[in-house]
Amino acid sequence: MISLDSVIADTSALIGIDSQNPGPLEGKCAEWVGNRLTDAGLSPARMPVAEGRDNVVARVPGDPAAPRLVLLGHMDTVPVGEGWTHPPFGAAIADGRLYGRGACDMKAGLALAINLLDALTTGGRPPRGDVVLVATVDEEAPDMAGAHRLVESGFLRPDDQVLALEPTGMRLRIAQMGLRWLTLRVHGRMAHAGRAHLGIDANHLTAKVVDRLKTVFAALPYEDPVLGRPRFTCGVFRGGVATNVVPPSCEARLDVRIVPPMTPKQAQALVERVAAGVVAEHPGARYEIEPLGAERPPVRAADDAPIVRGIRTAYQTHTGQPVPVGGADGHEAYTDASMVAALTGSTSCTVFGPGATDQAHTADEYVPLADLDLGAHILWTLVENW
Template identity: 60%
Template structure:
């Protein structure tokens, strides 16, 4: 049996290690996990991804010829942000819930994997295939450098059975949404706010693009029985140089998530079509749409 008290304690310890990405990143968290795996009798291998960013792999050898069971986790978290009711790096327990950045995504999952490995080692049971724990870096970034390094270095095999220990509401999910991150730039024309009619307001144009794209994606007819409907988020929006100046340029970052039967190659043309329709109302304006990071198609196991 997995020792639940140890899993809870490990989750709290991991939350207390800042591993925001972008930010301080994962080095301290990687060291903690490596030491914890040493404590339970495993000898984790370390694979450099970039600088001091390392993937960890720990294996319990199996006795049979069954495919490997890979428990996949990541060590970075999204930024802490604001609006917390409890300190984001304390891992406090309130009403039987653990609070902190990464509690679900996914330091809790990493702690569960360690607990499972420790339980299996203590039981003396020999699995029919290797049990492999993989802890990656950079999952919360556009290029997913840790996962890319696993594939590039042939550390994941074609017949591996992979369980990603992401939060799913305790349901086994056999599908993943497609994801495309985009950089959008609108170029307008600067003018003093006292003569705003002489300018082209890039912030206004970008706002329209965001509004119309969100409405369009909400109207799409596609709905997957597991994944639900496509989703759109404008995660960043920057414009302007001063309060009394018409913004000459605006930049935004979009997160577009799709479901089958949509294809990842359709995302940029979809956004470009919306943007080109919007700027027809603003002669002289320009818009550019660029992919940011690796395109991730929707998948189903």
């Protein structure tokens, strides 16, 4: 069995390691994970991704004829930000919650995976199939370089059953919204604000594009029974020189979330059409759009995939209830498992883990200790029933 006390201790230790991305990144975290796995009697290996950034891979061997269970856990976190009342690296426990940056996203899930391998190693009985942990880098960045390197390395097999232990509120995330990030730059003409008619206000044009995109995406006729409707957000808006100067340029970073049958290319083409239409209304202006990061199409696991059936059975065993699917479980948040599915075409990649997506990337991020307890039982039963 998996020790809950050990999971809590390892989650706390991981929270105490600053692995912000951008920031210190994952070096110290990868070293800690490697040492922890070595202490458990395993032989972890490094998979180089970039200078000073390695995925960490470990395996408990089982029946080579059975599909492997591949657990994914990323080591990086988003920046700390402001507004904390608990120390972001303090791993404080209060009211049944463990607080800190990365508590739910996703050092708790990583700790669960580590302790599963530890328990299997010391248990004296090999699992029915290989159980593999890949601790990845760069999940929180646009390129998701760790997941890309994992696929490019040829390490994965067609029948691998892939599980990212990301925060889902202990709900099964069987489907994943697609995502395209885009950078929009609009170029106008600088002029004195007192003679504004001689200039072209790039801020104004960019705002018109963003406003029109909000309307266009809200009117799209697509709605998925699990994922819901497409969503559009302008997350960054920068422009202007001074208060009394007509802005000559403006940059906006756009977040487009899509559902089937849309593709990232279709989403980008739609943004292009809207931007072109607005800019055409203002002779002398121009625009450019650049993709930001990797394409992330919508993906879905098969209902009959062993990993999906296994989680459903294990959850029912320990709660007496069917595992919840859909709703507020973070189908909007792209994961390493989603990227593996997108790059390989696998329908055996899914997401299930402790903590709620609503708490990820927030001040006073936390993971409920009850989720760690339930997660430990479900993971153990998943492997026992493999």
